[in-house]
Amino acid sequence: MDKPLRVLIAKPGLDGHDRGAKVIVRALRDAGFEVIYTGIRQTPEMIAAAAMQEDVDAVGLSLLSGAHLTLFPAICKELKKKGLKDVLVFGGGIIPDEDIPVLKKAGVDGVFGPGTPLQTIVDYLKGKLAVAR
Amino acid sequence: MRRGDHAAASRALTAVVNDAPGSEALAKEFFKASGSAQKVGVSGPPGAGKSSLTGRLIAHYRAKKLKVGVLMVDPSSSISGGAFLGDRLRVMEHAVDPGVFIRSLASRGMIGGLTYAIFGAIHVLETLGCDKILVETVGTGQDEVEIASVADTVLYVTTPAMGDEIQAMKAGAMEIGDIFVVNKADLAGKDKAVADLKAALGLGHSAGQAVKAWEPPVLATSAKNGEGIVELAAALDGHWTHLRKSGEGRARLKGQHATELQFWIQRRVIKSALDRVTDKILEDMVLRKTDPASVGRRLLEA
Numbered sequence: 001m002d003k004p005l006r007v008l009i010a011k012p013g014l015d016g017h018d019r020g021a022k023v024i025v026r027a028l029r030d031a032g033f034e035v036i037y038t039g040i041r042q043t044p045e046m047i048a049a050a051a052m053q054e055d056v057d058a059v060g061l062s063l064l065s066g067a068h069l070t071l072f073p074a075i076c077k078e079l080k081k082k083g084l085k086d087v088l089v090f091g092g093g094i095i096p097d098e099d100i101p102v103l104k105k106a107g108v109d110g111v112f113g114p115g116t117p118l119q120t121i122v123d124y125l126k127g128k129l130a131v132a133r
Numbered sequence: 134m135r136r137g138d139h140a141a142a143s144r145a146l147t148a149v150v151n152d153a154p155g156s157e158a159l160a161k162e163f164f165k166a167s168g169s170a171q172k173v174g175v176s177g178p179p180g181a182g183k184s185s186l187t188g189r190l191i192a193h194y195r196a197k198k199l200k201v202g203v204l205m206v207d208p209s210s211s212i213s214g215g216a217f218l219g220d221r222l223r224v225m226e227h228a229v230d231p232g233v234f235i236r237s238l239a240s241r242g243m244i245g246g247l248t249y250a251i252f253g254a255i256h257v258l259e260t261l262g263c264d265k266i267l268v269e270t271v272g273t274g275q276d277e278v279e280i281a282s283v284a285d286t287v288l289y290v291t292t293p294a295m296g297d298e299i300q301a302m303k304a305g306a307m308e309i310g311d312i313f314v315v316n317k318a319d320l321a322g323k324d325k326a327v328a329d330l331k332a333a334l335g336l337g338h339s340a341g342q343a344v345k346a347w348e349p350p351v352l353a354t355s356a357k358n359g360e361g362i363v364e365l366a367a368a369l370d371g372h373w374t375h376l377r378k379s380g381e382g383r384a385r386l387k388g389q390h391a392t393e394l395q396f397w398i399q400r401r402v403i404k405s406a407l408d409r410v411t412d413k414i415l416e417d418m419v420l421r422k423t424d425p426a427s428v429g430r431r432l433l434e435a
């Protein structure tokens with residue numbers, strides 16, 4: 001049997017909206033992932049260090065405060081600095097459509113806003129990580 | 134890795150925990166390099182403050198420039214195979230400290246509060262050069278006695294609110310604890326809880342039982358405001374000294390190796406045999422073409 005895939009769900013910055021992140025954690029756990037949750041108020045350095053020590057396959061970022069254009073790219077940079085080039089970065093929260101291309105360019109592979117069916121996110125992750133394996 | 138390369142340690146942990154091809158050769162090296170760190174098991178019911186106390190102990194050891202490795206085990210769902218590994222939340226402040234390495238592990242089918250790969254993971258952290266290794270168990274509130282054959286020192290954590298439960302505490306927990314802690318001492322009722330626990334431990338000595346060389350201390354701590362942490366660390370050091378000066382340390386190490394061997398055999402022999410149970414075999418059993426003993430022997434011998 002295949003070993004479970006590991007995902008870190010992180011909340012960078014000062015944003016305290018954690019419901020969405022917790023919903024994602026639950027959905028991924030129920031879909032067979034081993035999910036590590038960092039809690040709120042994490043710096044890009046803390047998130048990258050946690051991703052490295054936990055040796056995760058993917059890092060999911062949740063942000064509703066509007067600071068995604070600075071924080072998400074900063075985290076991608078920090079992950080690369082730690083040598084984690086193959087880790088899939090994805091995210092969600094309140095993110096305007098026009099910001100998505102900017103985030104993708106910075107290294108965020110997929111972005112999912114409010115109302116996205118959880119199954120869509122699960123299928124996306126399984127698909128991406130199956131290819132990576 | 135011996136020079137403290139966290140990235141290398143992290144990859145090694147994955148290989149060992151996943152039983153990846155080639156990991157056995159690595160595991161042999163890690164075992165040779167291991168055996169000198171103090172392994173502290175942190176056990177107790179859910180919500181008692183195991184993770185929070187672990188965070189406090191990390192800070193205490195770091196102030197003394199000791200390297201700390203942390204393994205935190207949470208249960209895997211038996212249905213989805215997934216797991217929510219939530220302990221890290223309480224120790225995130227230490228994430229960026231190069232002297233601390235923290236890894237969350239899922240129980241992956243093992244009952245008893247740990248995971249079959251726990252020894253392999255410990256040996257990786259020992260090879261990384263950790264002086265102290267903290268192992269937090271699942272904390273089911275059930276008897277989690279396995280930790281006693283994995284750790285050198287078992288810390289058992291309760292709270293004032295668990296007063297009545299202490300009375301009913303399973304004999305198992307009483308016997309495996311080397312140090313008992315009433316955490317959340319900032320809340321009301323700590324003195325009574327400490328007294329109750331001491332009384333319960335005293336009753337644990339049956340007549341005729343030899344006087345123990347180590348009397349488990351009962352301490353009050355607060356992971357919230359830091360009360361009692363220095364005393365707790367001193368008790369942990371005291372137990373470590375006791376283990377090394379008496380023959381007890383070596384006896385425990387042997388017990389750990391016996392358990393490690395048991396886990397290895399369970400993982401390889403039993404699990405690999407069970408993995409080979411096919412639907413065809415079960416179908417043949419339904420038709421009474423074969424029986425458990427015949428199939429069992431064939432699978433074990435294959």
Ligand code: B12
Pocket residue numbers: 009014015016017018019020021023024059060061062063064065066090091092093094112113114115116117118121
């Ligand atoms: C509930 C809520 C709160 C609660 C939060 C409770 C909590 N613990 O989470 C409270 C009342 C505390 C709160 C406070 C504030 N809030 Co508020 N809040 C909301 C509200 C109404 C709903 C958010 C929510 O929980 N949704 C339900 C969850 C399940 O959905 P979700 O988080 O969007 O997650 C889904 C997707 O986005 C996605 N997703 C999310 N994360 C991730 C991660 C990954 C990896 C993936 C794949 C997907 C994904 O999947 C999820 C499931 O579909 C939104 C408005 C809205 N409709 O979104 C405002 C909103 C987010 N809040 C807002 C504001 C301004 C605030 C405050 C600053 C208000 C104030 N002035 O005090 C404070 C700040 C608090 C703080 N410390 O950060 C603004 C943000 C504006 C912006 N971005 O520019 C919003 C958008 C309201 C608005 N229209 O103005 N808030």
Ligand SMILES: Nc1nc2c(ncn2[C@@H]2O[C@H](COP(=O)(O)OP(=O)(O)O)[C@@H](O)[C@H]2O)c(=O)[nH]1
Pocket residue numbers: 177178179180181182183184185186220223272316317318319320354355356357358
């Ligand atoms: N008041 C108080 N709360 C605490 C203390 N230690 C932990 N907690 C809280 O108790 C809850 C459970 O703590 P956690 O460390 O996750 O417990 P665990 O399940 O045993 O690992 C959290 O909300 C903590 O903030 C303490 O000493 N005092």
Ligand SMILES: [Mg+2]
Pocket residue numbers: 183184185219220269
């Ligand atoms: Mg915990």
